[in-house]
Amino acid sequence: xxxxxxxxxxxxxxxxxxxxxxxxxxxxxxxxxxxxxxxxxxxxxxxxxxxxxxxxxxxxxxxxxxxxxxxxxxxxxxxxxxxxxxxxxxxxxxxxxxxxxxxxxxxxxxxxxxxxxxxxxxxxxxxxxxxxxxxxxxxxxxxxxxxxxxxxxxxxxxxxxxxxxxxxxxxxxxxxxxxxxxxxxxxxxxxxxxxxxxxxxxxxxxxxxxxxxxxxxxxxxxxxxxxxxxxxxxxxxxxxxxxxxxxxxxxxxxxxxxxxxxxxxxxxxxxxxxxxxxxxxxxxxxxxxxxxxxxxxxxxxxxxxxxxxxxxxxxxxxxxxxxx
Amino acid sequence: xxxxxxxxxxxxxxxxxxxxxxxxxxxxxxxxxxxxxxxxxxxxxxxxxxxxxxxxxxxxxxxxxxxxxxxxxxxxxxxxxxxxxxxxxxxxxxxxxxxxxxxxxxxxxxxxxxxxxxxxxxxxxxxxxxxxxxxxxxxxxxxxxxxxxxxxxxxxxxxxxxxxxxxxxxxxxxxxxxxxxxxxxxxxxxxxxxxxxxxxxxxxxxxxxxxxxxxxxxxxxxxxxxxxxxxxxxxxxxxxxxxxxxxxxxxxxxxxxxxxxxxxxxxxxxxxxxxxxxxxxxxxxxxxxxxxxxxxxxxxxxxxxxxxxxxxxxxxxxxxxxx
Numbered sequence: 001x002x003x004x005x006x007x008x009x010x011x012x013x014x015x016x017x018x019x020x021x022x023x024x025x026x027x028x029x030x031x032x033x034x035x036x037x038x039x040x041x042x043x044x045x046x047x048x049x050x051x052x053x054x055x056x057x058x059x060x061x062x063x064x065x066x067x068x069x070x071x072x073x074x075x076x077x078x079x080x081x082x083x084x085x086x087x088x089x090x091x092x093x094x095x096x097x098x099x100x101x102x103x104x105x106x107x108x109x110x111x112x113x114x115x116x117x118x119x120x121x122x123x124x125x126x127x128x129x130x131x132x133x134x135x136x137x138x139x140x141x142x143x144x145x146x147x148x149x150x151x152x153x154x155x156x157x158x159x160x161x162x163x164x165x166x167x168x169x170x171x172x173x174x175x176x177x178x179x180x181x182x183x184x185x186x187x188x189x190x191x192x193x194x195x196x197x198x199x200x201x202x203x204x205x206x207x208x209x210x211x212x213x214x215x216x217x218x219x220x221x222x223x224x225x226x227x228x229x230x231x232x233x234x235x236x237x238x239x240x241x242x243x244x245x246x247x248x249x250x251x252x253x254x255x256x257x258x259x260x261x262x263x264x265x266x267x268x269x270x271x272x273x274x275x276x277x278x279x280x281x282x283x284x285x286x287x288x289x290x291x292x293x294x295x296x297x298x299x300x301x302x303x304x305x306x307x308x309x310x311x312x313x314x315x316x317x318x319x320x321x322x323x324x
Numbered sequence: 325x326x327x328x329x330x331x332x333x334x335x336x337x338x339x340x341x342x343x344x345x346x347x348x349x350x351x352x353x354x355x356x357x358x359x360x361x362x363x364x365x366x367x368x369x370x371x372x373x374x375x376x377x378x379x380x381x382x383x384x385x386x387x388x389x390x391x392x393x394x395x396x397x398x399x400x401x402x403x404x405x406x407x408x409x410x411x412x413x414x415x416x417x418x419x420x421x422x423x424x425x426x427x428x429x430x431x432x433x434x435x436x437x438x439x440x441x442x443x444x445x446x447x448x449x450x451x452x453x454x455x456x457x458x459x460x461x462x463x464x465x466x467x468x469x470x471x472x473x474x475x476x477x478x479x480x481x482x483x484x485x486x487x488x489x490x491x492x493x494x495x496x497x498x499x500x501x502x503x504x505x506x507x508x509x510x511x512x513x514x515x516x517x518x519x520x521x522x523x524x525x526x527x528x529x530x531x532x533x534x535x536x537x538x539x540x541x542x543x544x545x546x547x548x549x550x551x552x553x554x555x556x557x558x559x560x561x562x563x564x565x566x567x568x569x570x571x572x573x574x575x576x577x578x579x580x581x582x583x584x585x586x587x588x589x590x591x592x593x594x595x596x597x598x599x600x601x602x603x604x605x606x607x608x609x610x611x612x613x614x615x616x617x618x619x620x621x622x623x624x625x626x627x628x629x630x631x632x633x634x635x636x637x638x639x640x641x642x643x644x645x646x647x
Binding site: 081158161170264279283 | 327342343353457463467473480580583586587591602608613617621622624625
């Protein structure tokens with residue numbers, strides 16, 4: 001592959017030719033963000049850990065020693081085997097097994113996949129709802145703005161965890177019993193979104209209300225660019241910087257909320273356990289000395305959330321113009 | 325000023341009305357209450373009479389107004405699960421939760437503020453950076469995980485702390501307190517630590533950010549030029565100017581802590597309102613759920629309103645800023 005950077009250099013040496021637009025990769029490499037990333041070891045380590053965890057979670061069916069969704073693979077014979085490095089450890093079960101003979105490593109891999117999917121799903125949904133409502137409220141103002149801000153006020157005066165618990169409990173109740181297992185992930189995404197979108201909507205609304213009066217927007221309005229296009233292509237990109245930070249941190253928060261709900265028994269069912277469900281199941285055996293059943297899911301959860309938060313922290317500092 | 329206070333109060337009432345509407349809606353989602361209360365032997369006549377006596381034939385609006393009037397008087401109906409008055413059930417559990425939350429709040433201030441000052445003035449040194457990283461870990465650890473780890477270390481492995489319950493309690497009127505007995509105080513330690521950890525990290529980061537801002541300001545430079553000892557500048561001049569946002573955040577977070585206490589209470593089997601709520605959720609005990617929602621939001625809204633009004637009293641610029 002001929003390096004895009006090299007091509008860039010040749011082009012700039014010959015001013016007669018028009019500069020070719022550098023490729024995406026080259027633009028990324030020369031950005032401030034990339035520079036601050038490569039000069040912050042903690043951010044690079046966090047990114048590497050996170051990529052590793054996500055890849056292994058999604059490759060769970062390929063690499064996990066056991067398919068934990070298949071009850072036929074669970075052998076009661078192999079129950080409560082401690083991790084491999086203890087005296088009683090047995091080979092295929094690196095991190096030991098639980099009381100039903102489920103391999104902990106496999107359960108964690110499959111569980112992380114569930115947790116990460118719910119985290120991504122709820123962040124995307126909150127972004128979609130929050131950004132579009134916030135844009136409209138900030139751009140049009142008036143009635144839509146008033147309604148939206150009032151709804152936001154109410155949602156912010158109820159603790160988020162309470163909203164999530166109530167919504168998922170009531171949605172589960174409203175679903176017909178045969179759909180409850182299948183729809184659990186969707187219900188959780190919905191419950192987390194309902195408390196999460198307000199923050200984005202408020203941020204975008206405030207920024208949009210400022211941008212709306214700037215000259216480039218007025219110019220676009222004079223050219224009769226449709227409002228939808230102005231909002232999406234002209235204003236939105238100028239509001240995204242703080243949103244990126246919030247979305248990163250909220251991804252971690254969403255995984256935590258999901259884990260909490262599952263731990264309380266109102267989240268993912270036992271048939272498709274997330275990390276929170278695994279911790280709840282393991283917690284019941286805390287006093288019988290089977291510590292590995294609860295510790296490893298806890299460690300995995302912490303690794304995911306800590307690496308997301310370290311990245312979010314770095315992003316906040318890197319994008320903050322005051323700290324440059 | 326009076327206008328501002330009235331506006332703020334009206335806003336609070338509006339929010340509470342909407343919250344009450346949500347709490348009222350929960351009843352609707354859960355299905356027909358008559359079906360939940362009758363048995364197979366009831367005739368259609370019984371059902372109709374029950375429906376009439378519960379006022380279910382009235383219009384939606386009338387029912388909602390009646391719900392709000394009852395709720396404002398503290399009448400949230402009776403629990404589906406054990407037939408007791410809901411308000412009584414919650415009042416019985418209220419002291420346990422409040423004691424936990426207050427101790428956790430005090431703990432978080434006592435630990436969070438000094439740590440925040442320390443990381444701000446020793447910025448860039450290794451111990452400050454370590455604390456900063458630990459604070460990220462603290463934010464990332466869900467409170468149930470903290471609880472489980474504390475139980476695993478101090479109760480299961482070391483066996484020096486009780487893992488569940490509240491110990492012996494003493495009745496002072498209707499308030500039951502565990503602070504007066506030894507077993508009650510011991511039982512409070514682990515839950516309070518696990519509840520306050522998140523709060524500690526929040527306060528620590530807030531104090532750090534504020535301190536770094538204040539230390540750059542002119543009056544600090546002037547104090548330094550006057551030859552005021554360094555510790556005196558840091559702890560008297562600078563810290564004083566940071567405390568306002570810290571106190572605000574602590575006050576506003578008490579409401580959130582009461583709600584978050586439900587997780588801690590579940591882990592430690594602490595007999596507070598939160599555990600009552602979680603049990604109600606698993607049994608779909610609607611009156612308890614809706615009462616809990618109303619009460620928590622009420623505490624939340626009252627605290628926010630008080631903070632807003634106090635702020636406006638102190639800082640006149642805010643009176644016009646909030647429309």
